[in-house]
Amino acid sequence: MPKGQPESVPDDGLTTRQRRNRPLVMVHTGDGKGKSTAAFGLALRGWNQGWNVAVFQFVKSAKWRLGEQTAFEALAGLHAEKGVGGPVEWHKMGSGWSWSRKAGTEDDHAADAVEGWAEIKRRIAAQEHDLYLLDEFTYPVNWGWIDVDDVVETLRGRPGHQHVVITGRRAHPAILEAADLVTEMTKVRHPMDAGQKGQRGIEW
């Protein structure tokens, strides 16, 4: 979408430049396809700007690997070798997180989710990244594993200039309220409705 004009100008004491560069909380929710893919597309833009990007996938299976992970590892390699774009870290919950030295907690996804969020909070406080992509993060919040008030407080109070993208169905109302941008991906038609299973290159 080309650069547009805002529909109204708020009385917030900020200059247009300050307002333009305000860091954002973005949420992609809804039952339709494209929540994660749009977040990864956004991460491509961040990479191109030289941003320090960190992806945290709140998925249960370590076996599940998206094509995007391979692509971003390649782009991170280009950054390391040639200095183009920015660095990208990719962390996946699976059974335990990559930074964790403990053995996989195969049977305690709740504990893994809590640990993941604690690490993200630590990094936000330390301003470690320019863009945090919390993929499928709505689920551990909705299941009560991660405290939604803590999430909202952390997002609202985050220091510096850090963007956050959250994906997943049924985003909690408090998170929607804290977001600057919310897009709902609505399913109009999906091949699975016509009996077609997911396929390589499309679903992963």
Next chain:
Amino acid sequence: MPKGQPESVPDDGLTTRQRRNRPLVMVHTGDGKGKSTAAFGLALRGWNQGWNVAVFQFVKSAKWRLGEQTAFEALAGLHAEKGVGGPVEWHKMGSGWSWSRKAGTEDDHAADAVEGWAEIKRRIAAQEHDLYLLDEFTYPVNWGWIDVDDVVETLRGRPGHQHVVITGRRAHPAILEAADLVTEMTKVRHPMDAGQKGQRGIEW
């Protein structure tokens, strides 16, 4: 989204494998953010599968450059040098297309759009790519520059195994009808509503 089970199995004489690998027409429409970014995220998956990917951006300005273009050029370079992923071509309408030898038709975007579609048709007939990303393609169709019946006939009759993704607001009903997958990106909240202009890394 993980591999799911289809809701019903159609009586179409295809095996599950044949049905799974059926090439798709996908449409990302609606007023919300994420139509193009999700399409580019999908193209990342295709790249990772080694697909031959071609992007056709139906934008009016050649100056408009998305971060994704730089990222995909880098990924295409990795394919050329190291054989990882697939090849990616990126064509932008602007004033004239990159394959065209004629001078930019600065003032005739309709003619440019028609030329772009003719080239895409030619490539589809020749089965040149695995994934065609027709970005912002709904507009020249809706403006009557490109004949929607011709588009639908070409999509329905395309040979071999070619996926097509179309993005843009207000997709024509005939195109929606021809699509296997339609996602509507609905704007729930956007920073521009709060007086914030688009920013680097987020909007481009």
